Amino acid sequence: MAEAPILEVKNLRVEFPTRRGTLVAVDDISFSIAPGEVLGVVGESGAGKSMTGAAVIGLIEPPGRIAGGSISLAGRRIDDLPYEEMRKVRGREIGAIFQDPLTSLNPLYTIGRQTTETILTHLPVSQAEAQQRAIGLLREVGIPAAEKRIDHYPHQFSGGMRQRVVIALALAANPKLIIADEPTTALDVSIQAQIIALIKKLCREHGAAVMLVTHDMGVIAETADRVAVMYAGRIAEIGPVRDVIKAARHPYTDGLMASIPKVGRTDARLAQIDGAMPRLNAIPRGCAFNPRCTKAFDRCRAERPEPMRVGNSDVACWLYDAGQGGTR
Amino acid sequence: MIAFVVQRLLQSVLVMLAVAFISFALFRYIGDPVLIMLGQDFTREQYEMLVRDLGLDQPFYVQFAKFVVSAVQGEFGISYRLARPVAQLIAERLPATLELSMMAALLALTIGVPMGVYTGLRRDSWLSRFFLTISLVGVSLPTFLIGILLILVFAVQLGVLPSFGRGDVVKLGSWSTGFLTTSGLKALVLPAVTLCLFQLTLIMRLVRSEMLEVLRTDYIKFARARGLQNRAVNFGHALKNTLVPVITITGLQIGGIIAFAIVTETVFQWPGMGLLFIQSVNNADVPVMAAYLLLVGFFFVVINLVVDLLYYVVDPRLRIDRGAASGH
Amino acid sequence: MLDSDVFHSFRRNPVVVVSAVVTTVFVLAALLAPWITPYHPYDLASLDLNDAFTPPAWTEDGSRRFLLGTDDQGRDVLSTIVFGARVSLLVGFCAVLFAMTVGITLGLVSGYVGGAVESVIMRVADVQLTFPGILIALLIDGLARTALPRDLHSEIALYVVIFAIGIANWPQFARTVRGSTLVEKSKEYVQAARVIGLHPGLIMLRHVLPNVMGPVLVIATLSLGFAILAEATLSFLGVGVPPTRPSLGTLIRVGNDFLFSGEWWMTIFPGAALIVLVLAVNLLGDWLRDALNPKLR
Numbered sequence: 001m002a003e004a005p006i007l008e009v010k011n012l013r014v015e016f017p018t019r020r021g022t023l024v025a026v027d028d029i030s031f032s033i034a035p036g037e038v039l040g041v042v043g044e045s046g047a048g049k050s051m052t053g054a055a056v057i058g059l060i061e062p063p064g065r066i067a068g069g070s071i072s073l074a075g076r077r078i079d080d081l082p083y084e085e086m087r088k089v090r091g092r093e094i095g096a097i098f099q100d101p102l103t104s105l106n107p108l109y110t111i112g113r114q115t116t117e118t119i120l121t122h123l124p125v126s127q128a129e130a131q132q133r134a135i136g137l138l139r140e141v142g143i144p145a146a147e148k149r150i151d152h153y154p155h156q157f158s159g160g161m162r163q164r165v166v167i168a169l170a171l172a173a174n175p176k177l178i179i180a181d182e183p184t185t186a187l188d189v190s191i192q193a194q195i196i197a198l199i200k201k202l203c204r205e206h207g208a209a210v211m212l213v214t215h216d217m218g219v220i221a222e223t224a225d226r227v228a229v230m231y232a233g234r235i236a237e238i239g240p241v242r243d244v245i246k247a248a249r250h251p252y253t254d255g256l257m258a259s260i261p262k263v264g265r266t267d268a269r270l271a272q273i274d275g276a277m278p279r280l281n282a283i284p285r286g287c288a289f290n291p292r293c294t295k296a297f298d299r300c301r302a303e304r305p306e307p308m309r310v311g312n313s314d315v316a317c318w319l320y321d322a323g324q325g326g327t328r
Numbered sequence: 329m330i331a332f333v334v335q336r337l338l339q340s341v342l343v344m345l346a347v348a349f350i351s352f353a354l355f356r357y358i359g360d361p362v363l364i365m366l367g368q369d370f371t372r373e374q375y376e377m378l379v380r381d382l383g384l385d386q387p388f389y390v391q392f393a394k395f396v397v398s399a400v401q402g403e404f405g406i407s408y409r410l411a412r413p414v415a416q417l418i419a420e421r422l423p424a425t426l427e428l429s430m431m432a433a434l435l436a437l438t439i440g441v442p443m444g445v446y447t448g449l450r451r452d453s454w455l456s457r458f459f460l461t462i463s464l465v466g467v468s469l470p471t472f473l474i475g476i477l478l479i480l481v482f483a484v485q486l487g488v489l490p491s492f493g494r495g496d497v498v499k500l501g502s503w504s505t506g507f508l509t510t511s512g513l514k515a516l517v518l519p520a521v522t523l524c525l526f527q528l529t530l531i532m533r534l535v536r537s538e539m540l541e542v543l544r545t546d547y548i549k550f551a552r553a554r555g556l557q558n559r560a561v562n563f564g565h566a567l568k569n570t571l572v573p574v575i576t577i578t579g580l581q582i583g584g585i586i587a588f589a590i591v592t593e594t595v596f597q598w599p600g601m602g603l604l605f606i607q608s609v610n611n612a613d614v615p616v617m618a619a620y621l622l623l624v625g626f627f628f629v630v631i632n633l634v635v636d637l638l639y640y641v642v643d644p645r646l647r648i649d650r651g652a653a654s655g656h
Numbered sequence: 657m658l659d660s661d662v663f664h665s666f667r668r669n670p671v672v673v674v675s676a677v678v679t680t681v682f683v684l685a686a687l688l689a690p691w692i693t694p695y696h697p698y699d700l701a702s703l704d705l706n707d708a709f710t711p712p713a714w715t716e717d718g719s720r721r722f723l724l725g726t727d728d729q730g731r732d733v734l735s736t737i738v739f740g741a742r743v744s745l746l747v748g749f750c751a752v753l754f755a756m757t758v759g760i761t762l763g764l765v766s767g768y769v770g771g772a773v774e775s776v777i778m779r780v781a782d783v784q785l786t787f788p789g790i791l792i793a794l795l796i797d798g799l800a801r802t803a804l805p806r807d808l809h810s811e812i813a814l815y816v817v818i819f820a821i822g823i824a825n826w827p828q829f830a831r832t833v834r835g836s837t838l839v840e841k842s843k844e845y846v847q848a849a850r851v852i853g854l855h856p857g858l859i860m861l862r863h864v865l866p867n868v869m870g871p872v873l874v875i876a877t878l879s880l881g882f883a884i885l886a887e888a889t890l891s892f893l894g895v896g897v898p899p900t901r902p903s904l905g906t907l908i909r910v911g912n913d914f915l916f917s918g919e920w921w922m923t924i925f926p927g928a929a930l931i932v933l934v935l936a937v938n939l940l941g942d943w944l945r946d947a948l949n950p951k952l953r
Contacts, residue, residue, distance in 0.1 A: 057553055059549065059552060059553060087552075087555050087557065087558075088555060089555070090552065090553055090554065090555035091553070091554040091555025091556070092555055095553075095554070096550070096553035096554075098546060098549070098550060098553075100546060103545060103546035103547060104546050104547055104549075104550040105547055105550070106547040106551070106565050106569065107547075107569075107643075107644070107645055108568055108569055108572065108642075108643065108644060109565075109568075117556065117560065117564075118554045118555075118556065121554070121555060121556050121557060121560070122555060153644045153645070155644070155645050166550070169550075169554060170554070172554070173554075173555070343783075354799065354802075464935070464938060464939065464942065465931075465935060467881075467938060468881065468885075468931060468934040468935040468937075468938045469931055469934075470885045470888050470889055470892075470905075470930065470934075471889070472888075472889060472892045472893075472908070473908065473927045473930065473931065476908070476912060476915065476923060476927065477927070479915065480915060480920065480924075484915065484916060484920075491916075580786055583786065583787060583788050583791070584788045586788075586791075587787075587788040587790045587791040587794075588788075588790065590790075590791075590794070590893070591790075591889055591892070591893065594892075594893055595912075606893050606894070606895070609794070609797070609798035609801060609802075609895055610801075610894055610895065612801060612802040614802055617798055617802070621795070624791070628786060628787065632786065
């Protein structure tokens with residue numbers, strides 16, 4: 001990366017103390033995002049991707065907490081900021097888009113009110129100017145007749161339109177990083193592509209980097225520059241999208257790619273990975289994927305693999321340990 | 329909008345008729361009014377003459393119609409016990425009950441809502457826990473016992489407040505008010521406090537639980553993710569959304585005040601409708617019971633109607649049924 | 657069950673444990689009343705009017721014989737409280753049982769049968785719920801009083817009160833059970849049962865009842881608190897249990913007349929007993945509701 005990364009996460013660890021012991025939702029992960037880059041974070045439900053996004057924006061619900069590591073935004077540490085300082089970062093420097101646009105918007109306020117409120121909180125502009133900016137934003141996200149619709153309530157918009165409003169709200173104060181947590185999962189398939197394209201276009205125009213959390217590999221393939229594959233709270237593989245999709249190195253990623261049905265293939269059965277991702281209170285020793293891995297060997301069961309550089313990616317798999325004799 | 333109002337009005341009229349029907353059934357078929365009026369010795373002719381005079385030999389629907397018509401005109405018959413027109417008795421007693429109830433409702437709202445908001449926002453402070461404990465005790469204390477305890481402390485031991493009656497009242501037209509005299513106000517204190525306590529705890533717990541629900545929603549999470557200030561999040565968004573359902577339920581609580589007024593008036597010998605009702609139950613004074621039922625039913629129906637209309641005004645989702653939803 | 661989350665939450669919460677203990681003590685005392693009270697207050701032969709108006713044992717004019725003092729007829733207040741609690745608990749439990757039976761049945765029926773039957777039952781429940789329970793109980797009690805001849809009424813007054821309070825309480829049970837029934841009805845095993853030829857209703861019952869027991873238990877406990885209070889209120893107003901079987905409410909009413917002449921113990925002690933009992937029951941119900949609420953876990 002030529003410039004300094006906009007987001008740098010080092011050895012992040014998120015824990016949930018429960019009555020029966022501490023659950024580790026995110027276990028010592030490290031990654032970075034370059035300015036303007038789209039990083040996809042992909043994985044099954046429960047892999048820890050949403051939790052990572054929540055940690056970055058500082059909205060982990062108690063009793064969960066960040067138990068270790070650091071998160072830095074443009075070189076400045078943000079994981080240990082007091083609440084009020086972090087509040088200023090949110091919205092202004094980091095924006096968020098959540099999964100369900102219907103529940104993300106307060107039904108009792110007009111979208112204009114909710115937009116201008118966000119603008120006024122972060123930017124030193126007048127009410128009138130905030131109003132103008134709000135209308136401009138709505139136009140940008142593709143809402144027709146923005147000057148009229150600014151006084152409408154959320155329930156007067158369709159699902160796709162609402163998500164556009166949410167995107168406008170996330171971009172309202174011109175943040176440098178957007179965390180998009182499953183932004184299209186709750187939408188009709190026909191609209192998903194539009195919304196994803198919109199996010200990509202706007203972020204590029206505004207110069208914002210995106211951390212795109214999803215379980216949909218297709219979205220990643222369309223949109224992301226790099227992708228991180230998460231499994232059981234850890235990063236299995238992280239690298240450029242082309243590399244990870246076309247030439248997956250980690251056995252888990254390989255299994256994921258193989259299990260996506262491809263148009264034109266006439267194989268009889270869909271490939272699948274046997275077993276299921278372990279629950280947080282039953283993570284195996286060593287590499288978390290080892291019970292399901294067809295290529296596992298002794299070391300996999302004993303030691304947890306560190307991310308190792310292979311080509312342009314980092315892979316956490318003992319298969320690629322140079323000392324072990326390289327790739328098998 | 330008009331359609332909604334008309335529909336609700338019609339519904340209310342129907343419910344009123346149902347209540348009137350029950351009241352009428354009480355009046356006409358419970359006990360034998362003729363027997364009660366004639367006393368011990370009477371001849372068959374006297375019985376039958378009285379039956380004709382009272383119109384009790386008419387068909388059922390005719391009697392019901394006459395009942396409804398007289399009720400609308402304020403004519404409820406004669407009290408068995410006191411041999412005076414029921415309407416007059418009610419007119420005398422109504423101001424006392426209404427003043428007491430309004431005072432109690434006011435107290436319950438102005439103390440209960442802030443307490444509820446506070447315990448919702450600051451869940452773990454000691455003050456919150458204190459309020460919650462008090463509220464639990466409040467719900468378990470029967471109203472009459474509270475009254476007795478207050479009388480014991482303030483009237484018997486300390487001697488600062490009167491333990492029964494209304495004090496001096498001033499007549500304004502047909503309304504007698506205790507607000508304008510010191511003795512009237514002093515007499516109002518203990519009964520109003522007694523009456524409001526139960527409602528206060530209910531309102532507080534309701535507001536708190538609504539607040540907690542609202543604080544867990546996605547739109548609050550999104551508001552925080554946009555970096556809105558705490559004050560805006562808690563009072564601008566959370567509070568407004570909390571109060572909407574609270575309004576309706578509070579309106580319905582007025583019913584509780586009317587019901588518990590019966591108890592309070594008995595404890596303090598407050599000359600209101602509740603005391604009248606209990607005395608009539610004790611003495612099988614059916615006309616008074618029937619009239620009370622009608623009146624209370626009327627109050628309830630009116631309150632329900634007002635609450636529905638209020639909800640309609642406050643929640644935009646109900647207002648616009650032909651939304652301008654369009655496009656994607 | 658002992659290992660469950662619920663029990664664990666119970667043990668950790670001292671207030672709730674105390675409440676459970678208190679409730680058990682009350683119930684046991686009520687059940688064993690004739691054997692454990694120092695005196696039998698309703699045995700007229702054992703009363704001595706000279707003992708009347710004795711203040712509690714720790715005051716100046718008190719006597720060790722009557723720990724909490726005596727009333728206007730010379731009855732030992734402690735004993736009257738135990739017997740009074742007996743009546744209060746009896747009415748409370750019976751009323752809740754009645755409400756449960758009616759409510760669960762109507763809930764099952766309306767959920768299973770659906771259609772007009774369901775609409776009518778639920779409408780009635782909703783309308784009834786807008787009126788405060790006390791008022792409903794009062795109305796029914798008042799109606800009975802006027803409809804029945806006086807002596808018949810005194811005989812069955814106890815049942816009338818139980819009936820009145822029970823009727824005031826059935827809607828919550830009905831609504832909850834109906835909700836569960838609807839959920840089960842839409843499940844596939846019901847259709848499967850029909851296909852096989854088994855009666856789907858019986859199968860549903862087997863599945864609905866266990867699912868619904870949790871919330872029903874919570875409602876039952878909270879209703880118990882309400883029922884005891886309702887009975888006390890009715891008795892205090894003079895329209896509750898007959899004076900021959902006084903409950904805590906009756907005791908408070910009778911004692912209230914003597915409050916001004918200074919014999920405060922006749923009202924305060926039964927009052928305290930009532931508060932403690934209802935508080936304990938309510939605390940149990942509150943805790944149970946939180947412990948069984950899947951959303952809060």
